[in-house]
Amino acid sequence: MQSNKDNLTLEILLGFQYPELFTKAMTFKQFHQEYTARNKDNPLKYGINENFIELGQDLIEFFYNDFFTYQDLPNKTHKIFKTYSDIRKQKQLVLSEKNLADTAVQLGLKSQMLISINPNSELKNNQKILAQALKAIIGAQYFDKKKDLNILRDLLQVVFQEIIKKSLDEAMGFPQKENIKGDFKEFIDKHPELSYKLSYQEIKNNIELNQSIYEYELKINDILPIKRSGIQKKAVEKEVFKVALELVKSDKFQQVLDDSMRSQLDQSFDGPSHQIQDSIVIESQVSSKFHQKFSFLQQFSLIDEQILEQSQINDKDEDKKQIERNLKY
Numbered sequence: 001m002q003s004n005k006d007n008l009t010l011e012i013l014l015g016f017q018y019p020e021l022f023t024k025a026m027t028f029k030q031f032h033q034e035y036t037a038r039n040k041d042n043p044l045k046y047g048i049n050e051n052f053i054e055l056g057q058d059l060i061e062f063f064y065n066d067f068f069t070y071q072d073l074p075n076k077t078h079k080i081f082k083t084y085s086d087i088r089k090q091k092q093l094v095l096s097e098k099n100l101a102d103t104a105v106q107l108g109l110k111s112q113m114l115i116s117i118n119p120n121s122e123l124k125n126n127q128k129i130l131a132q133a134l135k136a137i138i139g140a141q142y143f144d145k146k147k148d149l150n151i152l153r154d155l156l157q158v159v160f161q162e163i164i165k166k167s168l169d170e171a172m173g174f175p176q177k178e179n180i181k182g183d184f185k186e187f188i189d190k191h192p193e194l195s196y197k198l199s200y201q202e203i204k205n206n207i208e209l210n211q212s213i214y215e216y217e218l219k220i221n222d223i224l225p226i227k228r229s230g231i232q233k234k235a236v237e238k239e240v241f242k243v244a245l246e247l248v249k250s251d252k253f254q255q256v257l258d259d260s261m262r263s264q265l266d267q268s269f270d271g272p273s274h275q276i277q278d279s280i281v282i283e284s285q286v287s288s289k290f291h292q293k294f295s296f297l298q299q300f301s302l303i304d305e306q307i308l309e310q311s312q313i314n315d316k317d318e319d320k321k322q323i324e325r326n327l328k329y
Contacts, residue, residue, distance in 0.1 A: 010107060010162050013137055013155060016144050025049050025140035026133065030123075031114040038117070049136040056135030059142060063156040064091060099163045101130035106162075109133045180238055184245040194248065196220050200237070216240045220248070224260040 016022045024046040032048045068087070093099075104110070113133050115123045123129055138156070145151040188194050200216040215229040218240045226244050230236040247253055 010103070010158055012158060013107060013141065016140070018144050020046050021140040021144050022137070025052050025136040026109070026112050027114045028129070028132075030116055034117045049132075049139075052136040052139030053132045054135075055139035055142060056137065057139075059138050059152060059156065060095060060135065060159075063153055064095060064160060066153065067157060067160050094160075094164055097127050097131045100134050101127040103159065103163055104130040104134040104137075107134070107137075109137070180245060181241045184241045184248075187245065187248060191248075194221060196244070197222065198237075198240070200233075205231075218244050220244065221257065224257055 014022070027044065027046065027048050029048045029050060032044060036043055110124050110130065113124055113129070115121055115129060138152075138159075141155060142152060145155075184196075188196060197219045198216065199219075200214055203213045203215060205211040205213050211231055213229055213231060214233045214236050215227065216236050216239075218226045220226070226240055226247070228236050228239045228243065230239070247256065
C-alpha cells in the first residue's frame, strides 16, 4: 500500500491554510515600490517576499541533502555518486535556476506573481524571478505549516522527484569514470562460486625492438581463459577485465564455462597435450588441435561483441531506470 506522501502531487505546494502568506510570497519588491508610490493612502497589507525567498533557499538546500540521505547515497551500486564531487555536480544541475523556474511555471506561478504594476512586463519570464517565486512559496509554507519540518520534508520530496524526473537526461548525464577492474572484482566477491587468476608477460616486439607487447590472460575458475594483447599495458589489462565482466554477466556464461570444463576433461584423456592449456603463448604458435578444442572461445568472442554493442545502446536507458528506482523511498 502506498503511503499518503507517495500520492502527493506538485500542486500540494499551493495549499495554504493562511492565504495571506501566499499573497506575500508572490509580492516582489519592485511591485511593492511601484504600488506604494501610486497608492500612498492604501498601502499593501502583507509586505514583500524577500525573507521568504532566503528561507526557501535554505529549506531547499537542507531537505535536498536530507532527501538523498534517505536514498542511501552514495553507494557502490549507484554509479553516479562515486565521489563527493559527483554529488556536488548533480546538486548544482538539479537545483539549477532553470529547473526551479520550470517548476514555478508548471505550478502556474507566472500568472500570479506580483512583479510590476505593468501587466505586460517581461520580468514574469525571467528565470531568476521565477526561481525566486518557487523559493518564496516554500519559505511561506514553513510558516503556514507552523514550522513542522516533517510536513515540509514531504512537500520538498515531491519537488525534488518532479525536478529530477524532468531533468533526468541533463542533470544525471554527466560523464562517469569507468572502473571496470573494480566492478569485475566486486562481481566476483558477490559470487563465491567464482574465482579468477590474472597473469601477463612482456614480449619484445620483433619489428619494433624498443617496443614491447603485453599479453594478459584472465582465467575464470582456473579453466576459462580470456586473452588479450597489445602495446599499451593498462589498456590491455582493462580490455581483459571488460571482456571478463561482460561474460560473467551474460546469460550464456554458464554454457561457456561448462564447455570449457568439458574441453579440459577431454584433453586430460589425451595425455600431455593438456599442458598447453596452462601456458601463455602467442596465438600463431598454438596448435590446430588446441584451436579445435577451444573453438568455444570463438563463439565467446562473438558473444562479447554482441554484449558490448547492446550495452552501448541500452546504457542511458539502464541509467535512467536505476536512478528512478533509487529515487523512491
